[in-house]
Amino acid sequence: MKIKELENFATQVRRDILRQVHKVNSGHPGGSLGCTEFFTALYKEIMEHNPDFDMDGKEEDLFFLSNGHISPVFYSVLARCGYFPVEELATFRHIDSRLQGHPTTHEGLPGVRVASGSLGQGMSVAIGAAQAKKLNNDDHLVYSLHGDGELQEGQNWEAIMYAAGNKVDNLIATIDYNGQQIDGSTETVLPMGNLKAKFEAFGWDVMEIEDGNDLQQVIDGLKEAKTRTGKGKPVCILMTTVMGNGVDFMMHTHAWHGKAPNDEQLETALAQNPETLGDY
Amino acid sequence: MTEINSVQTTEMTKKIRMKKYTDSGKVDTRSGFGAGLTELGRSNPNVVALCADLVGSLKMQDFIDENPDRFFQVGIAEANMMGMAAGLTIGGKIPFAGTFANFATGRVYDQIRQSIAYSGKNVKICASHSGVTLGEDGATHQILEDIGLMKMLPGMTVINTCDFNQTKAATIAIAEHEGPVYLRFGRPKVANFTPEDQKFEIGKAVNLYEGEDVTIIATGHLVWEAIQAAEELSEKGISAEVINIHTIKPLDEEAIINSVKKTGCVVTAEEHNFLGGLGESVARTLAENHPAPQEFVATKDVFGESGTPAQLMDKYGLNVNVIYDKVLKNLNRKKLF
Numbered sequence: 001m002k003i004k005e006l007e008n009f010a011t012q013v014r015r016d017i018l019r020q021v022h023k024v025n026s027g028h029p030g031g032s033l034g035c036t037e038f039f040t041a042l043y044k045e046i047m048e049h050n051p052d053f054d055m056d057g058k059e060e061d062l063f064f065l066s067n068g069h070i071s072p073v074f075y076s077v078l079a080r081c082g083y084f085p086v087e088e089l090a091t092f093r094h095i096d097s098r099l100q101g102h103p104t105t106h107e108g109l110p111g112v113r114v115a116s117g118s119l120g121q122g123m124s125v126a127i128g129a130a131q132a133k134k135l136n137n138d139d140h141l142v143y144s145l146h147g148d149g150e151l152q153e154g155q156n157w158e159a160i161m162y163a164a165g166n167k168v169d170n171l172i173a174t175i176d177y178n179g180q181q182i183d184g185s186t187e188t189v190l191p192m193g194n195l196k197a198k199f200e201a202f203g204w205d206v207m208e209i210e211d212g213n214d215l216q217q218v219i220d221g222l223k224e225a226k227t228r229t230g231k232g233k234p235v236c237i238l239m240t241t242v243m244g245n246g247v248d249f250m251m252h253t254h255a256w257h258g259k260a261p262n263d264e265q266l267e268t269a270l271a272q273n274p275e276t277l278g279d280y
Numbered sequence: 281m282t283e284i285n286s287v288q289t290t291e292m293t294k295k296i297r298m299k300k301y302t303d304s305g306k307v308d309t310r311s312g313f314g315a316g317l318t319e320l321g322r323s324n325p326n327v328v329a330l331c332a333d334l335v336g337s338l339k340m341q342d343f344i345d346e347n348p349d350r351f352f353q354v355g356i357a358e359a360n361m362m363g364m365a366a367g368l369t370i371g372g373k374i375p376f377a378g379t380f381a382n383f384a385t386g387r388v389y390d391q392i393r394q395s396i397a398y399s400g401k402n403v404k405i406c407a408s409h410s411g412v413t414l415g416e417d418g419a420t421h422q423i424l425e426d427i428g429l430m431k432m433l434p435g436m437t438v439i440n441t442c443d444f445n446q447t448k449a450a451t452i453a454i455a456e457h458e459g460p461v462y463l464r465f466g467r468p469k470v471a472n473f474t475p476e477d478q479k480f481e482i483g484k485a486v487n488l489y490e491g492e493d494v495t496i497i498a499t500g501h502l503v504w505e506a507i508q509a510a511e512e513l514s515e516k517g518i519s520a521e522v523i524n525i526h527t528i529k530p531l532d533e534e535a536i537i538n539s540v541k542k543t544g545c546v547v548t549a550e551e552h553n554f555l556g557g558l559g560e561s562v563a564r565t566l567a568e569n570h571p572a573p574q575e576f577v578a579t580k581d582v583f584g585e586s587g588t589p590a591q592l593m594d595k596y597g598l599n600v601n602v603i604y605d606k607v608l609k610n611l612n613r614k615k616l617f
Contacts, residue, residue: 124359
């Protein structure tokens with residue numbers, strides 16, 4: 001796909017994110033906007049995946065969202081890739097919806113393979129799925145996404161140790177390195193030190209995407225990561241992003257981590273992201 | 281044991297003839313799990329196993345020797361083990377994740393809740409060393425809350441087996457059941473008295489004795505104690521119905537209600553806190569359907585301590601004597617009910 005088309009897709013996803021959280025006056029726009037390019041690249045360019053959803057996902061690449069609170073971007077991309085009707089985005093966080101506040105398999109939403117929201121669990125699940133692929137002689141890859149603040153949860157480090165120690169080299173775990181969490185910057189809440197050195201010390205192959213909001217960089221980075229799989233080490237991408245990317249007043253702050261825009265703010269934000277593929 | 285006094289009636293002095301259950305040799309329930317897992321390793325290629333550094337305690341070595349590629353040693357990292365087990369189901373595997381009951385439940389409650397139960401994953405959580413009979417390691421390792429924790433999770437099946445044969449049969453049976461299961465067993469060598477060739481039906485109570493005066497509902501290690509209590513009660517002319525409840529959830533409510541309709545009172549027995557255990561599930565069932573006096577043989581909201589299994593069963597009121605006494609007490613209450 002041409003980069004311009006992908007950028008149009010990403011712009012429409014940003015609109016979907018903003019409109020989802022605005023309508024229900026809740027949700028997490030900041031991290032969702034920051035990861036829009038990543039999801040666009042992953043689902044439109046990188047992964048072999050089947051919108052005719054099958055839970056076992058044999059002979060296709062799998063994705064696990066560990067930081068489930070950025071569900072608006074996940075839902076928008078799944079819908080616009082054909083997993084479920086785009087109109088269903090209007091039900092986000094409403095009663096009787098398959099689009100729960102945090103993603104779940106419980107309501108049968110196609111595209112979701114495990115519930116996430118309580119942080120720190122996704123890497124373990126991704127490792128299990130990656131091991132199942134090896135048992136099934138399935139060469140496809142497992143991708144996962146994690147917040148940087150999420151790495152404060154200890155279970156991650158159990159998983160990180162396991163994956164390296166057991167050569168889970170069909171896994172590409174991306175860290176959304178935006179430096180922000182609910183209570184402030186990661187540096188002020190709980191400094192995590194040198195994440196690259198930490199992953200490397202645990203035995204991972206670590207690469208970086210310097211601008212995770214530059215679509216071409218994200219695509220190139222993920223392609224590079226694929227070439228590093230199958231070599232005895234799990235692959236980690238430290239992907240620097242800007243929380244709230246694409247909406248000027250939401251950028252570079254944790255203020256929009258878990259807050260919805262009001263009517264006026266929505267209008268301003270949407271004006272910065274003109275409709276491309278049609279609103280739901 | 282207290283003597284029978286006011287409850288003694290002419291009706292109760294009748295001669296009661298009972299089937300005799302024989303112990304084919306003391307063996308631990310965890311070995312039943314190991315034997316069942318080994319059999320599954322041979323019969324079901326989708327079965328995989330995980331363990332958090334307790335292979336010897338869980339008796340998993342035979343499975344590992346025969347299926348090294350289908351075993352995942354995760355180290356002392358139970359949270360990661362539960363998440364990995366959830367992930368392994370994606371792709372069609374049937375993971376059996378084994379560790380001590382305490383580390384298989386309380387330590388990883390949220391991992392089980394979100395990644396397994398809420399996500400509806402086909403994971404079998406296999407918990408050894410449950411209850412006080414773990415023994416000398418003491419209260420840090422003796423969980424008495426796990427049945428409650430697990431039965432409160434929507435969609436979770438909760439099984440507590442009573443001997444080697446039943447544990448082996450249950451282990452094999454749960455592989456055929458789609459959905460998360462908590463399988464609870466223990467460390468000590470106990471009587472092995474259920475049939476070797478039994479068919480294990482999840483959610484189906486096993487009636488061990490037909491009786492008329494009282495229903496004794498027991499699970500796990502307390503089933504053998506209940507049998508002994510019933511035999512001693514029969515010598516006093518008291519006819520006790522004994523039900524082996526291996527599946528606490530879903531509970532065989534019909535079997536319980538029908539029995540208590542006949543006997544009019546019930547004693548529940550379990551190696552677990554009386555808060556949250558089998559007894560409470562029975563009490564709710566009866567309160568909704570057929571209220572009856574109930575006595576609880578269970579621990580009373582306390583932590584355990586170091587000791588031999590027998591000493592601990594005695595000190596925490598989990599044996600034949602206590603069941604016997606509670607039956608007598610309840611027969612008195614039944615008269616007043």
